[in-house]
Amino acid sequence: MTQEEFGKTIGLLQKSISRFETGKTKNIPKEYLVFMYKHRISVDWLMGWSDIMFISDKKELSMNTESQKDVCYKELEEQKEKNEKLSEQIKELEEDKASLIRLLSRSNSVEKTTKNS
Numbered sequence: 459m460t461q462e463e464f465g466k467t468i469g470l471l472q473k474s475i476s477r478f479e480t481g482k483t484k485n486i487p488k489e490y491l492v493f494m495y496k497h498r499i500s501v502d503w504l505m506g507w508s509d510i511m512f513i514s515d516k517k518e519l520s521m522n523t524e525s526q527k528d529v530c531y532k533e534l535e536e537q538k539e540k541n542e543k544l545s546e547q548i549k550e551l552e553e554d555k556a557s558l559i560r561l562l563s564r565s566n567s568v569e570k571t572t573k574n575s
């Protein structure tokens with residue numbers, strides 16, 4: 459099966475398959491992992507780490523599952539980092555908001571004092 463033929467079965471272009479095999483792309487979209495698992499296609503084969511395309515026994519299945527777990531753990535770690543950055547940004551925005559409220563409050567106080575004088 460050619461890269462183009464395989465790509466068509468899972469909805470990828472030949473270029474994408476080539477990038478997986480050469481290691482230029484490390485993250486496989488979850489939808490493709492699910493498709494590959496259902497059709498017993500080895501992620502190791504797609505990534506170019508094995509010549510065995512289809513999972514035929516329990517040993518290969520567990521190896522494939524470990525590869526999928528590694529990909530999922532990496533995605534989870536990346537998402538965790540993004541969430542931590544977003545949390546920091548939210549905290550900074552909340553601090554900025556509190557500072558602006560204090561400034562507005564002071565400004566209103568000064569205006570009232572000026573008007574009353």
